[in-house]
Amino acid sequence: MKRDCSSGSQKRSAFGAGRIVLASLASHGFPSGYQDSRVKRFLSKNGLVILGFTFILSLIALLAVGLTQNKNTPENFKFGIVFDAGSSHTTMYIYKWSAEKVNDTGLVYEIEACKVKGPGISAFASNVQDIPVYLSKCMGRAKELIPKYKHHQTPVYLGATAGMRLLRMENEQSAKRILASVTSFLNSYPFNFRDARIISGSEEGAYGWITINYLLGKLQKKQNSEDPSSRKNESQETYGALDLGGASTQITFVPKDTNISSPIKFMQFRLYGWNYTVYTYSFLCYGQDQALLLKLAKDTVETPSGTLLDPCFHPGYERMVDISDLFNNVCTREYKDLFPFDKLRIQGTGDFLQCQERLHNLFPTTYCRYTSCTFNGVFMPPVHGEFGAFSAYYYTMKFLNLTSDKVTSEDMVIEKMKQYCSRPWKEVNTTYADVKEKYLSEYCFSGTYVLTLLQVYNFTDYWKHIHFMHKINDNAEAGWTLGYMLNLTNMIPAELPQPKPFSRPTYISLMVAFSLVLAIVFILGSIIFHKSSYFQK
Numbered sequence: 001m002k003r004d005c006s007s008g009s010q011k012r013s014a015f016g017a018g019r020i021v022l023a024s025l026a027s028h029g030f031p032s033g034y035q036d037s038r039v040k041r042f043l044s045k046n047g048l049v050i051l052g053f054t055f056i057l058s059l060i061a062l063l064a065v066g067l068t069q070n071k072n073t074p075e076n077f078k079f080g081i082v083f084d085a086g087s088s089h090t091t092m093y094i095y096k097w098s099a100e101k102v103n104d105t106g107l108v109y110e111i112e113a114c115k116v117k118g119p120g121i122s123a124f125a126s127n128v129q130d131i132p133v134y135l136s137k138c139m140g141r142a143k144e145l146i147p148k149y150k151h152h153q154t155p156v157y158l159g160a161t162a163g164m165r166l167l168r169m170e171n172e173q174s175a176k177r178i179l180a181s182v183t184s185f186l187n188s189y190p191f192n193f194r195d196a197r198i199i200s201g202s203e204e205g206a207y208g209w210i211t212i213n214y215l216l217g218k219l220q221k222k223q224n225s226e227d228p229s230s231r232k233n234e235s236q237e238t239y240g241a242l243d244l245g246g247a248s249t250q251i252t253f254v255p256k257d258t259n260i261s262s263p264i265k266f267m268q269f270r271l272y273g274w275n276y277t278v279y280t281y282s283f284l285c286y287g288q289d290q291a292l293l294l295k296l297a298k299d300t301v302e303t304p305s306g307t308l309l310d311p312c313f314h315p316g317y318e319r320m321v322d323i324s325d326l327f328n329n330v331c332t333r334e335y336k337d338l339f340p341f342d343k344l345r346i347q348g349t350g351d352f353l354q355c356q357e358r359l360h361n362l363f364p365t366t367y368c369r370y371t372s373c374t375f376n377g378v379f380m381p382p383v384h385g386e387f388g389a390f391s392a393y394y395y396t397m398k399f400l401n402l403t404s405d406k407v408t409s410e411d412m413v414i415e416k417m418k419q420y421c422s423r424p425w426k427e428v429n430t431t432y433a434d435v436k437e438k439y440l441s442e443y444c445f446s447g448t449y450v451l452t453l454l455q456v457y458n459f460t461d462y463w464k465h466i467h468f469m470h471k472i473n474d475n476a477e478a479g480w481t482l483g484y485m486l487n488l489t490n491m492i493p494a495e496l497p498q499p500k501p502f503s504r505p506t507y508i509s510l511m512v513a514f515s516l517v518l519a520i521v522f523i524l525g526s527i528i529f530h531k532s533s534y535f536q537k
């Protein structure tokens with residue numbers, strides 16, 4: 001009878017009502033020592049089973065976690081979109097990188113460079129309603145290329161450069177209207193639109209410098225080499241950046257002597273634990289398209305005639321230019337005058353030396369109030385280190401076959417230009433029938449302009465240090481857009497990330513091993529505890 005009773009209470013205790021049953025047994029007058037020993041026996045028998053069971057379960061769970069963590073999961077990619085709204089055209093770049101390797105250098109890939117059909121956005125001042133159509137094709141491409149579930153976390157930026165800077169100087173309201181229209185259109189997409197703004201010339205120069213040095217692996221490589229304090233001259237490591245656009249041009253580099261007195265504040269960067277003191281300057285109106293207008297405006301003023309014999313175009317080439325287009329421009333309006341003709345006929349003569357002479361007039365060397373200057377009395381330290389030249393520097397020199405490292409002197413470039421400019425337009429036009437006429441007709445001018453600008457910067461005996469570049473290491477194009485995105489998404493840390501003490505597999509193995517030890521210790525502990533309390537009894 002008693003046995004039946006006790007076995008009944010044991011059964012119920014297994015369902016969690018043990019305490020109530022035990023209390024009722026006590027009230028029925030069983031001795032308390034008898035009660036305790038039964039409870040202990042119950043626990044020592046079932047407790048071991050429960051502990052063993054828990055142990056096996058935890059082991060399986062730990063192994064499962066370890067295996068899941070270590071199996072080859074597909075990489076977690078991130079994307080970013082940057083529109084380069086230049087003076088002559090807009091390009092949309094899509095970048096892709098692995099989220100795990102976010103702080104490593106050189107791991108961002110440009111997966112798309114979508115050229116927006118049409119002119120630069122500053123041309124939409126009087127037809128902002130056309131902006132959605134203008135941008136929609138490339139945005140459609142972005143929707144196609146970026147997986148849908150990533151859209152909401154993909155940042156979109158639009159940076160406008162010199163074309164919009166000039167429009168803002170001419171008509172601030174127009175520039176604002178264009179940016180507002182761009183903003184509302186880009187906001188209508190499921191991406192994470194951040195902003196559409198006009199970037200400054202210094203930003204354009206600095207981000208171009210960051211881009212090339214990031215892609216060339218110049219920023220982070222040092223971490224494995226030496227102790228930062230032992231390196232004296234960081235410019236030996238980084239490349240200067242030369243960007244030539246249609247409306248402005250930038251030069252950015254780490255000068256040899258950063259202690260020289262400067263009227264312009266040097267830029268200070270701290271990247272991957274290193275400090276950089278960078279000189280950057282952006283020359284508005286000295287992009288190649290504006291420089292051509294400037295040259296034509298000056299020529300027209302100096303020899304006012306309806307026909308201009310122009311040595312910067314091939315013999316036999318002709319072009320008509322509206323006088324109003326030539327002078328209704330922030331860069332040329334200081335030369336505005338009254339002319340008895342409203343169209344200018346340009347006739348090419350193809351003479352490189354004469355062309356160069358005229359182009360030198362665009363760079364007056366006025367009085368320099370500082371330790372060293374470039375043209376227009378602008379402070380510039382002597383050029384120093386290796387340089388990467390991109391955008392129109394590259395397009396022009398690539399076409400002229402002058403980007404090879406075998407072109408080591410300025411004389412080699414001069415020889416090539418003399419010969420190229422003198423070629424009749426008819427012959428050039430048929431030889432390169434597939435090249436856009438606007439570009440083809442201007443390579444004589446732009447080649448001469450590149451050479452003259454570099455002479456003005458004092459690269460004459462320094463030519464072999466200029467490296468014309470486009471796509472770097474097959475990762476991404478040289479230009480300001482990548483540096484802009486890297487900065488805005490905090491992908492370049494100021495300090496070097498501390499390496500983790502263990503690799504992931506080591507970490508998981510250690511976790512499993514320690515958990516096992518813990519489980520064993522716990523089980524052994526419980527057994528010993530139960531055994532000792534049993535013997536005590």
Ligand SMILES: Nc1ncnc2c1ncn2[C@@H]1O[C@H](COP(=O)(O)OP(=O)(O)O)[C@@H](O)[C@H]1O
Pocket residue numbers: 085086087088089120161162163244245246247248249287288289391392395396439
């Ligand atoms: N394939 C090419 N050949 C020659 N010139 C080119 C080519 N592609 C672009 N360009 C020129 O490169 C320049 C790019 O300038 P852009 O970025 O639009 O202006 P900015 O940077 O001054 O705002 C323009 O002068 C354009 O005509």
Ligand SMILES: [Ca+2]
Pocket residue numbers: 086087161244245246391
């Ligand atoms: Ca540009």
